[in-house]
Amino acid sequence: MAALYQLAVLGSQTDAQISELEEIVGTAVGMFNLRLGHEVGWEVRPEAFNPDQQRSSAAVFFGGDNPPLANVAKLLERGIPLLPIASDVNRVNAEIPELLRPLNCLAYAANGSQRVATALLECAGLLPRQRRVFVSYRRGEAREAALQLFDALSARLFDVFLDTHGIPPAEDFQTMLWHRLCDSDVLVMLDTPGYFESRWTSAEFGRALAKGISVLRVGWPDCTPSARTATASRAELLPDEVDAATGRLADSAVERICLQLEEVRSQSHAVRSVNLVSNLRNAIQTIGGQLVGVGPNKAVYIRLPDGRNVVVYPTVGVPTSTTLHDASTNSPDQSVAVVYDHVGLHPRWLGHLDWLGQHIHSARWVKASEAGWQFADWEA
Numbered sequence: 163m164a165a166l167y168q169l170a171v172l173g174s175q176t177d178a179q180i181s182e183l184e185e186i187v188g189t190a191v192g193m194f195n196l197r198l199g200h201e202v203g204w205e206v207r208p209e210a211f212n213p214d215q216q217r218s219s220a221a222v223f224f225g226g227d228n229p230p231l232a233n234v235a236k237l238l239e240r241g242i243p244l245l246p247i248a249s250d251v252n253r254v255n256a257e258i259p260e261l262l263r264p265l266n267c268l269a270y271a272a273n274g275s276q277r278v279a280t281a282l283l284e285c286a287g288l289l290p291r292q293r294r295v296f297v298s299y300r301r302g303e304a305r306e307a308a309l310q311l312f313d314a315l316s317a318r319l320f321d322v323f324l325d326t327h328g329i330p331p332a333e334d335f336q337t338m339l340w341h342r343l344c345d346s347d348v349l350v351m352l353d354t355p356g357y358f359e360s361r362w363t364s365a366e367f368g369r370a371l372a373k374g375i376s377v378l379r380v381g382w383p384d385c386t387p388s389a390r391t392a393t394a395s396r397a398e399l400l401p402d403e404v405d406a407a408t409g410r411l412a413d414s415a416v417e418r419i420c421l422q423l424e425e426v427r428s429q430s431h432a433v434r435s436v437n438l439v440s441n442l443r444n445a446i447q448t449i450g451g452q453l454v455g456v457g458p459n460k461a462v463y464i465r466l467p468d469g470r471n472v473v474v475y476p477t478v479g480v481p482t483s484t485t486l487h488d489a490s491t492n493s494p495d496q497s498v499a500v501v502y503d504h505v506g507l508h509p510r511w512l513g514h515l516d517w518l519g520q521h522i523h524s525a526r527w528v529k530a531s532e533a534g535w536q537f538a539d540w541e542a
Contacts, residue, residue, distance in 0.1 A: 164214075165200070165201060165202060165203030165217065166196070166201045166202065166217065166424050166425050166428045167191075167196075167201070167202045167203065167217060167218050167219065167286050167287075167288060167428050168202075168203040168205075168211075168213040168214065168217050168218070168219040168286075169187070169202060169203060169204055169205070169219065169220060169221065169282060169286060170204075170205040170206070170208060170211040170213075170219075170220075170221040170222075171183065171204075171205070171206045171207065171221070171222055171224070172207070172208075172211065172221050172222065172223045172224070172230075172232050172234065173222075173223040173224035173225060173226065173229040173230065173232075173247070174224050174225065174226030174227070174228075174229035174230070175207075175224035175247075179224065179270070179275065180206055182275035183222075183275055183278060183279055183282075184198065184204070186275055186276060186279040187202075187204075187279050187282065187283065190279065190283055190288065191283075191288060193290070193319055194288070194293070194318050194319055194424070195318055195420075196424065201424065202288070203217075207230075208232065209232060210232055210233040210236075211232060211233060211237060211242075212233070213242060214432075215240075215432065215436065216429045216432055216433065217428050217429065217432055218286045218287050218288075218428040218429075218431040218432040218435070219242055219243075219286060219432065220242065220243040220244075220245070220282055220285035220286045221237065221242065221243070221244055221245070221282075222244075222245040222247055222278055222281075222282055223244055223245065223246050223247060223258075223262060224247045224270070225246060225247060225248045225249070225253075225254070225257030225258040225259070225262075225267075226249075226257055227257070229257070229259065231259060234259070234261065234262065235261060238261065238262075238454070238455035238456070241435075241436060241439040241440070241443070241453075241455075241456050241462075242456065243285035243286075243456045243457065243458070243460055244262065244265060244455065244456065244457060245265075245268060245278065245281050245282060245285065245457065245458045246258045246262045246263075246265055246266075246267040246268070246457070247267070247268050247269075247270050247274075247278060248267050248268070248269055248270070249269070249270055249271075250269055250271065251267070251269045254267045261455075262455075264454045264455065264463050264471070265454075265455055265456075265457030265458070265461075265463060266457050266458050266459075266461060266473075266492065266493065268281060268458060281458050281459070284459065284460075285458070285459070285460055286431075287347075287427075287428070287431040287435075290319040290321070291321065292347075292431075293319060293320045293321055293347070293427065294320070294321045294323070294345055294346045294347050294479065295315055295320045295321070295322050295323065295346060295347065295348050295349075295350060295423065295427070296323045296342065296343050296346035296348070296349045296350070296366070296370070296375075297311060297312065297322060297323065297324050297350045297352070298349050298350065298351045298352065298363050298366040298367060298370075299351070299352035299354070299357075299363065300352075300354055300356055300357055300360055300363055302356070303352075303354035303355070303356055303357075303382075304352040304354050304382075304409065305409065306408055306409035306410050307352055307380075307404075307409055307410065307411050308324060308352060309324070310410055310411055310416060311350065311352075311411075311416065311419065312324045314416045314417075314419075314420055315420060315423070318420055318424075320423075323342045323343075323346060325339065336362075337508055337509070338508065339362075339366075340369065340506045340508075341480065341506070341507055341508040341511060343366060343369060343370060343373070343375070343506065344373060344479065344480055344503075344505075344506040344507055345479040345480040346370075346375055346479070347375065347376070347427050347430045347431055347434075347478075347479075348375065348376050348377070348378055348423060348426050348427045348430050349366065349367065349370035349375055349376070349377045349378070350377075350378050350380060350419075350423060351363070351366075351367055351377055351378070351379050351380065351391075351394070352380050352382075353379050353380060353381045353382060353385050353387070353388075353391065354382045354385055355382065355384060355385050357385070357388075358388055358390070367390065367391075368390075369506065371393070372505075373503070373505065373506060374433070374434050374437060375430065375434075376394075376395065376426050376427070376429060376430035376433070377391070377393070377394035377395065377426075378394065378395045378396075378397060378419075378422060378423055378426045379391050379394040379395065379396050379397070380397045380399065380419055381396060381397070381398045381399060382399055382404065383398075383399055383400060383401040383403075383404060395422065395425075395426045395429075397418060397419050397422050399411065399415055400415075403415040431478070434478045435460065435476070435478060438476040438478065438501070438530065439453070439456060439462060439476065441530060441533070442462055442464070442474060442476060442501060442530075442533055445533040445534035445537065446464050446466075446533075446534070446537060448534050449466075449467060449534050449537060449538045450467035451464055451465055451466045451467050451537065452464065452465045453465075454471075458492070459475065459488070459492050460475070460476065461473050461474065461475055461489075461492065461493065462474040462475070462476060464537070466537060466540060470497065470540070471496070471497065472496075472497045472498070472499055472537070472540065473489075473493040473496050473497065473498050473499070474498075474499045474500075474501055474528075475488075475489040475492075475498070475499070475500045475501070475525075476501045476502075476530075477500060477501065477502040477503075480502075480507060480511070481500060481502040481515065481527070483514075483518055485500055485502075486500055486518055486522055486525050486527075489525045490522075490524040490525045497540070498524065498525040498526070499525065499526050499527075499528045499536075499537075500525055500526070500527055500528065501528045501529075501530050501533055502527065502528075502529065502530060503529075503530045503531075504529050504530075504531075515527055
């Protein structure tokens with residue numbers, strides 16, 4: 163099968179560095195039941211790295227004495243995350259090609275392989291905390307199957323939201339539901355005959371589409387797909403895969419759903435990231451600026467019309483105080499912005515973000531819909 167995620171190692175790296183990186187990355191993705199070189203593509207020193215636009219991807223570039231560039235310029239243009247690696251922070255100008263120097267460079271010093279591997283996995287959305295899934299179902303029709311999938315996906319280190327598990331007592335249930343939906347990569351809809359007859363499951367499906375969240379439709383044998391699900395990925399259940407007495411799914415069906423979810427999640431992560439970068443590029447170009455490239459931590463480097471540089475951290479999902487903290491510490495002494503989509507977030511959370519913005523000035527919040535407007539009159 164084609165790789166679900168695509169990673170590459172470019173530039174001038176030693177065999178020892180490749181071996182160290184392979185071992186750490188392979189172990190990390192193995193926790194998700196994924197294999198390096200199979201479900202997770204692994205290209206070492208390719209003449210050109212051309213990842214599928216619908217697959218989550220990233221590459222590291224090892225600097226050195228005249229390292230081979232491959233198609234780095236094209237990758238920068240496409241917004242593929244690139245992690246420039248130097249032997250030491252003082253060797254960046256000597257080892258890193260000029261077109262990559264605007265990006266934040268990592269030093270391959272003590273414990274460098276672990277730091278580089280973690281940064282690469284983060285850019286591809288392959289850290290456990292990034293794997294967020296929302297299960298949408300009707301309790302009267304698919305409760306047992308939902309609980310079964312919750313357990314199976316949690317075992318694969320997905321952060322699974324299930325309404326009976328994810329909302330504390332005394333919370334505003336629906337407001338919190340939308341907030342958690344906004345923080346998900348994929349909506350898994352358990353499409354039973356009455357799914358669209360419920361106001362809430364119908365709204366969950368529609369709002370997932372409105373937020374650009376991918377949908378995996380798990381179709382029950384006796385359920386005719388609605389025309390509304392035409393754009394959703396599909397996992398159809400056979401009659402003998404649903405226990406009529408208990409409502410539980412066959413283990414083989416659960417395994418198939420988990421693997422297909424991995425594919426849909428990679429696609430969702432890639433498409434949402436591309437859309438954020440593309441929208442940011444359009445906003446900056448509209449005001450006469452330029453997008454330079456995407457580096458470690460998925461930081462987007464932009465140049466304003468007056469020549470000033472800003473490091474922008476686009477947030478897929480719900481931003482937190484940690485988002486602001488990481489943006490500030492990852493790009494010290496630079497002008498930093500965190501761009502996020504505010505639609506659907508809990509009103510109390512939006513108030514919290516505003517309060518943070520008023521008291522923390524090392525990085526600034528920017529709503530995605532207002533990016534061009536804000537950067538046109540940017541004050542560091």
